[in-house]
Amino acid sequence: MSGPDRLLRLLQLMRVMAPPITANRLAVERGVSVRSIYRDIELLRLSGAQIEGERGYGYRLIEDYALPPQTFDRLEIEAIAVGLGEVRQMGDPDLARAAEAVLAKVAATLPDDREQQLLHSISHVYRPSGRYGSLPHLNAIRQACWGEQEIEIGYRDQAGTASRRIIRPLAIVYNDHVLTVLAWCRLRDDFRMFRIDRVDGVSSKGTSFRPRRASLLREYLAKLSAKANEK
Known part of the structure; x- marks a missing residue:
């Protein structure tokens, strides 16, 4: 596996695992040595990823240095569209506005063909009325x-x-x-x-x-x- 692919896979693991993420857990998931994980964590940091923590205590991914468009396949794009569509239909105005902002930001990172798949996805959420109603508090x-x-x-x-x-x-x-x-x-x-x-x-x-x-x-x-x- 090439170096960039290896780092992207490690980054994806850190996105989905609950922190603090120990090097041992990452090593088991990736099938590599703990020493390799330590090395790759430092490479990610040098590349711009903000990762808190240190050896022996565990890590937390604070901010990705990049979210490459190629990490989203067509089904993942459909999942994004459905998830954001559900949030927009819940009846929480603040989250609805946030969902619209997320959709625009994600679309802006995609190449033209993937952007069109996201903005015109085949999966839609329709609810005649907000699920939760007005909740002032x-x-x-x-x-x-x-x-x-x-x-x-x-x-x-x-x-x-x-x-x-x-x-x-x-x-x-x-x-x-x-x-x-x-x-x-x-x-x-x-x-x-x-x-x-x-x-x-x-x-x-x-x-x-x-x-x-x-x-x-x-x-x-x-x-x-x-x-x-x-x-």
Whole structure:
């Protein structure tokens, strides 16, 4: 395998693997030695890829030095079109605008024939109405997730009973017809799901839980997975 092909394959692995990515994991996936991975990581960095981390601790790909057009075959272009089409139809105006921007940026990196395949793909998403409706507090919750900031929410449960909760928002989950925020609830001292359409208000507590969001989310998802396996 040529050097450029080898580096592109390593870069693709780092795009799809959850960080921190150890050299051992990369070596197993690529079928090469750990020493080869260390060498190729340095070559990627010299080529312009922004990769955080070091030997013994794992790596994180921050920014690709390039996203070569040839990495997208025709089926991958269809997948991009469907994915962005779904986002535009969800009823979240901010994400819809972001999807339009992503489509334009990706199209601009493609050669003419691939650009036309993306802009005039055979796969389309059609939904007569937005799946989730208007959710006035969604953006505030999203910002709190990004910032790893505790927030206080007004919340109505299934019976309509109102309460105030201080939560650590971890992730927003797009279910079939409901958006939920996965969070650590201070009141219950445990993980909880909150339907965003039942949130009456959001205010910042000014308390950071950085850098615990990723580890808390992994723990919560592991518990959900274990519970699902018990059924």
